[in-house]
Amino acid sequence: MTIVIIVIALVVLAALTLIVVRRRRNSAALVSAPRAAMPEVLVHEVAERPQLLDDVPVLEQRLGASRSIFDRVRSMVGAGTVSAEQLDVVEEVLLRSDVGVATTTAVLDDLRANGAPEGVAHAVRTALLGAFAPEREVTTVAEPGRVPVWLFVGVNGVGKTTTIGKLAKRHIDQGRSVVLAAGDTFRAAASEQLQQWADRTGADIVRAAEGADPGSVVHDALGRAAARGADIVLADTAGRRANSTNLLDELSKIRRVADRAPGQVVETFMVLDATTGQNALSQAREFHAAANVTGIVLTKLDGTARGGIVVAIERELGIPVKFVGVGEGVGDLIIFEPRAFVDSLLDT
Ligand SMILES: Nc1nc2c(ncn2[C@@H]2O[C@H](COP(=O)(O)OP(=O)(O)OP(=O)(O)O)[C@@H](O)[C@H]2O)c(=O)[nH]1
């Protein structure tokens, strides 16, 4: 009898031990479960990062010819007094880069007077930075009850319509509803091109037949935007020669219409093609007079452009560059920041 009791007790003990051991294993498995899952999460993140970098253009990688023009300044060694040969190289590089004579002279004067305590590239970088206005704002709000309008002007082929497409995407990504006004009624293909951007970005669009009055298209777009409570109207205009008085008068008229309630023009962007160099400056002067430009969009900085034109525009016209185009894709637009721009040319 005693033996039977001992055997039963041993069996119960063995069973209890087994249960406890199993429980421990299970709880160990629970604790280690998240650890086991972590590598998957990490792999996922690592896989996505390169894509993100592809999507967000990095100015330095997109500057094309602009950065290589500054190679000889970036590679200058030594600090302190700047030699005559170094001054010659800086002068040649700055003129080639399109910063213009006024800025080049100012930078050379600065180097002669103050030397380059932290190296020539650093001194040129600081001098160029001084050409830019310290602040630049992009306005997206109008007076209460009015719809903000961004108007885009410029000569043929500079990138107005493409820039509008890129900006529509940006506004929509930021939660704004957008109405595009196809104010380029010169060619049927122009409003078709804007329609494609509307389809691609999910923006609303108002367009009219070829030859229609551009002012009335803008007027209709404002009506639609007001009725739908849209957040912003982006108005395209036909490319026009900067020296044609009639075309510039027409532009002033479009601007007046766009600025009448329920609309309010909060930004007039002059779009300039960076590859046209100093020509862009003379265009800018003509348009500024007709359209009261509030900001520049400088496109095609990714190609053969010599980026110094950005500096010349700001210094000689006093109009801030607000966006730069660095490619044909919808994401290829960068909010312009002088420091990042100058760094991308001159940082070693
Ligand atoms: N590489 C490059 N190409 C650009 C950029 N912006 C525009 N383009 C190209 O430039 C060409 C002209 O662009 P559009 O947007 O049609 O120019 P537009 O000013 O509207 O031209 P018009 O309506 O004829 O006056 C197109 O092939 C665009 O893809 C840019 O930042 N970089």
Ligand SMILES: [Mg+2]
């Ligand atoms: Mg166009």
